[in-house]
Amino acid sequence: MPAAVRTDHVRTDHVRPDTRRNGIEAVLDALARKAPRDSHLHNTHVLLLKGRAPTLALVRDHVRTRAPNVPALGCVARGGRWTTSSAFEAADHVHELVLDDRTGGHDLLASALLDGDLPVHAPRWGLWLVHGYADDEYALCYRSHHGFQDASASQSCIRGLFGAPAPDNDAPPMRPRLSPKAAARVTRDLAHAFLPTGRPPRLPAGGDGARAIARARVDLTRLHAVACAAGVSINDVHLALSAAAVHAWIRWANPDRRTLYACVPLDTRLRGKTETGVGNKLGMIRVPLHDGEEVTAESLTATATSAADTRAPEYRATARRMLELVPGPVGRWATHHLLRPAHTAMINSRVAYPRGLSFADTPVHDAFVVPSLFPGHLCFITLSSHGSNAHVAFVTDARRPALDRTIRHWQACLDALEAELGLRTPESPPAPHPHPTRPAPATTARPTPHGSDAQTSTATAHHPRAADPR
Structure with a gap:
């Protein structure tokens, strides 16, 4: 390509301008202003x-070449619209x-990625080449602000930067329509979402806004077998295990038992409709967490039943249409309160990462996400998968104690559930426990022509978008 040709600009004729932002993004921007640090609303x-590890120049050249094919990377919020x-x-x-x-391995890597800066007046994403945490491995880490895009939109950009183009969506377009029966269920669920939940234990005074992460790797085939x-989905299994882990954690951290609710993503994307890689594509619906520190086949079925309606295509299409019909201020108010x-x-x-990245x-051999944390929430829990590998992560305020117990309990409940369902014998070895807590080490940065790109992680880490209802 001739040197005079600029490939790192996205022109306005490459992307449909004046894409309207939705109420979720405005609420997430407001939450970021309330958070102790802007990085609490970052997903990495x-x-x-x-x-x-390659050189930084090589990575920049790669991104510069691919960027014109990913027009969402050049989008910024202006008023209530996305423009280039x-x-x-x-x-x-x-x-x-x-x-x-x-x-340090992946514990060190995840801890170092908990905090970092993103531009405020430019497109709110960044890509970090990270190495020095292990021999013969490096990481490419795509970070974006939740108000800029959710996990679904991020996947579109990641595929554009590191994967083959997505296949053409040749399915006939599906128009969102109101089903009276589904509308009644959506209205019921939204009304129930405003009932109070159990409040997490109060945080100790002080603190610098640092977060902590506990994480573990698990074979995805184990979750699939369960x-x-x-007769449920992997998302149901993850939600049930997470509920038990959180209840056990709350008991250890606070003697008062509390009934808790979690928000899980509601997939309102439509068949045959091409979505851009900017904005938040998934809605949210609130589901109760079963009360108890154990997961049985019975409680797993109850968890699946609580979210069964949200998987129906007519429910999702109706929810999409209702969201489009709701006036902007009403949608923002409802999302804020939810x-x-x-x-x-x-x-x-x-989060499920596509193959072929x-x-x-050099192929990507594994992937995981370091999630955000909304102000005042107890935690943010994710299950990310790539191929047969899965990673579960709990992120919370660093002032909350004993976070590593969530991972140990999550794994112990999976072991017990497998035994109950006859998937392993009592003599089978249990899942490995996470590595002990370690302080996040200092990091160093290499100066670049664009300035210092250093980060310093101050949270702690432990070893190894709500459950997607699809």
Whole structure:
């Protein structure tokens, strides 16, 4: 390509301008202003690759070349619409983070990614080349603000940067329509969402806004086997395990037992409709967490039943249409109240990464997400998967004690559920426990022509978008 050709600009004729923002994004922007740090509303998608880390210049060249095919990367919010930034240069959004402990592994990596800066007046995303946490592996970490895009929209950008183009959506377009029966169920669920939830234990005074993460890796085939044996979905299994882990954690952290509710994503995307990679594509619906520190086949079935309606296509299409018909101020008010800690204690999400991601002919061999944390919420829980690998993560305020117990209990409940369903014998070895807590180490940055791209993580880490109802 001739040197005179600029490929890091996205022109306005490459993207449909004047895309309207929805009420969810305005509420998320407001939540970010209330959060102790703006990074509490960041989602970071971590792509792991084998081999020696490339140079920062090589990564920037790659992104500069791919950016014109991902017009959402150049979008900024102006008023109530998404428009294209005339000053957007993709290379300015690519940075490098060098860690100093090659024995730290993915615990160190996740901890270092809890905090970081994103531009305020430019498209709110960034890509970090991270290495120094392990031998013969590096990470490409795509971070974006939740008000800029949710996990669904992020996947579109990640595929555009590191994957093959998505296949054409040749299904006949599906128009959102109101089904009276589904509308009654959606209205009922929305009304129930304003009932108060149990409040998480109060945080100790002080604190610097640091977050903590507890995480573990699990074989996705184990979750799939449990789901098939119980006649439920993997998302149901994850939600039930998370509920038991949170109840056990609250008991250990606070003697008062509390009834808790979680928000899970409601997929309102329509068949045959091409979605852009900017904005929030998924709605939210609130579901109760079963009360108890154990997961049985019976409680797993109850968890699946509580979210069964949301999987029906007519429910999702009706919810989409109702969201479109609701006036903007009403939608923002409803979303704001739904996400208040008085109504929702946490978010529980599922992210599945596409196959075929690669950089410079090196395939991505695993991936996981470091999620956000909404102000006042007890935690944000995610299950991310790539191929046969899955990662579960709990993120909370660093002042909350004993976060590592959530992961240990989640794993213990999975072991017990497998035994109850006859999927393993009592003699089978239990899942490995997470690594012990370690302080997040200092990080170093390499100066670049675009300035210092260093981050310093101050939270702690432990080893290993609400559950997607599809």
